[in-house]
Amino acid sequence: MRCDGIKVKNCDPMYALIPYFLTKRYDAMNMTTIDIPVEPLKKYINEKRKEGRPISHLALVLAAYIRTAAQFPLINRFIGNKSVYQHNDFTVSMVVLRHNSNDDTMAKISFEMADDIFEVQRKIDEFVESNRSDADQSLDKIMRIIQGIPGVMGLAIAALRFMDKHGLLPRAIVDVSPFHASLLISNLASIRTNHIYHHVYQFGTTSVGITMGNMREVPKRKGGIIVHEKCIPLGVVMDERICSGHYFARAFQALKGYLAAPSTLEGPPTFEVIEKEEAAKISQTI
Numbered sequence: 001m002r003c004d005g006i007k008v009k010n011c012d013p014m015y016a017l018i019p020y021f022l023t024k025r026y027d028a029m030n031m032t033t034i035d036i037p038v039e040p041l042k043k044y045i046n047e048k049r050k051e052g053r054p055i056s057h058l059a060l061v062l063a064a065y066i067r068t069a070a071q072f073p074l075i076n077r078f079i080g081n082k083s084v085y086q087h088n089d090f091t092v093s094m095v096v097l098r099h100n101s102n103d104d105t106m107a108k109i110s111f112e113m114a115d116d117i118f119e120v121q122r123k124i125d126e127f128v129e130s131n132r133s134d135a136d137q138s139l140d141k142i143m144r145i146i147q148g149i150p151g152v153m154g155l156a157i158a159a160l161r162f163m164d165k166h167g168l169l170p171r172a173i174v175d176v177s178p179f180h181a182s183l184l185i186s187n188l189a190s191i192r193t194n195h196i197y198h199h200v201y202q203f204g205t206t207s208v209g210i211t212m213g214n215m216r217e218v219p220k221r222k223g224g225i226i227v228h229e230k231c232i233p234l235g236v237v238m239d240e241r242i243c244s245g246h247y248f249a250r251a252f253q254a255l256k257g258y259l260a261a262p263s264t265l266e267g268p269p270t271f272e273v274i275e276k277e278e279a280a281k282i283s284q285t286i
Contacts, residue, residue, distance in 0.1 A: 002167035004174050004205060005078060005085030018241045019082040024202055028079075028241045031197040034252055035218045035231035036061070036259050044262035057232060058187045059121040061212060063265045064258035065183060066090060066120065070113040071271045072251035074243040076182050078205040081165050084242065085205070093178035093206065095186055096131040106178045107131050117265040164203055179204025187212045195235035207239040250274065 022028040041060055048055045069076045069090060076087045093108040109127040111120065163169045174180045179201045188195060188211050195213025200206055213235065217228040238248055258264055 002080060002085060003169070003171045004089075004167075004180055005080065005087050008077065008084040008086055011084050015084055015241065015243070019079050019084070022241060023082070025079065025200050025207070025239050026202060028239050029200060030238045030240045030245070030248075032236050032238075032252075033195070034234040034236055034256065035216075035229075036234060036256065038215060038230040038232060040260050040262060041232070053118065053121075055117060055121055056124070057189070058185075058212065059117060059124050060259060060262055060265070061210070061232075061234070062092065062124070062185060063115070063117040063120040064255050064262075065185075065210070066111055066113065066115055067258055067265060067269055067271075068251050068255045069182065070269055070273070071254055072247065072274050074247055074275070075208060075238075075251050077242040078207045079239065079241050080167055080205065087182050087205070089182075091181040091183075093181040093184045094127070096128055105131055107176075108178045108181050114268055116267055117262065161203060177204060179206060181206045182208070184209040185211070189214050189232070195233045197235045197237050200237055200239055207242050209237040211235040247274075 018028070041057060044060070045055050045057075073086070076090060078085050078087065090111045090113055091108045092111065093106060095106050107127070109123055111123065115123070160169070160173075169177075169180075178184075181204070184198060184200070184206050186198060186209075192214060195211045198209040198211050200209050211234070213233045215230055215232055218231045219226050220229050221227075236252070240248075
């Protein structure tokens with residue numbers, strides 16, 4: 001029994017079979033770009049700054065995704081050894097630049113599904129501060145130990161892969177592994193870089209990756225004319241084996257809705273949880 005997820009026993013037969021045909025996570029990668037209008041975010045950030053509660057773009061995107069995953073829990077699944085699992089927690093992997101060097105470290109942060117925007121921002125601030133020191137983090141220490149033993153690297157990695165495939169990794173490793181997470185997110189705009197489609201790792205349990213890129217102007221038709229709207233592009237990569245494209249589309253539509261009205265991210269969530277596919281609607285999209 002895995003320590004990081006619960007095996008889904010009542011999933012649609014198609015999703016029980018797909019992992020046998022698409023055996024690798026990179027076989028099943030779907031990619032899209034979601035453009036998030038900047039103006040509602042900017043207005044909300046300015047309002048909160050006046051209240052003495054600074055909020056970042058990263059926190060808004062992450063809070064919106066957490067709320068979306070709470071409403072659409074199937075996007076918090078992963079494939080392990082050809083079986084579908086539901087994550088039993090919600091963790092996010094992020095890259096943090098160190099203070100006094102050009103190096104970075106990758107670690108993960110834990111959230112509760114009921115966390116609102118203020119709690120998300122608090123946890124991000126604490127996470128960044130604790131991981132920006134030049135001291136090695138838990139995963140860094142483990143990898144340096146393995147790397148320092150001659151002739152052991154290949155054997156150790158092979159053993160880790162075998163244990164990961166069969167759900168045998170001990171909790172101590174899963175807790176520090178950034179490859180075992182509900183979401184990988186990277187704010188590339190912080191280093192003035194465009195968004196990319198970041199791969200989802202074959203090792204681990206991360207089924208969705210999101211990168212935030214430099215702001216850009218997106219042409220849209222409004223009232224019969226073309227206008228250019230400033231947006232934050234999100235490069236999204238998904239493992240299509242965990243749920244249908246229609247379910248993903250509904251989830252990301254909800255994500256855009258939260259970011260169009262950021263105040264909905266305050267306080268406890270209030271929505272109907274969408275736990276099942278709607279067969280009639282799905283058949284119309286095929």
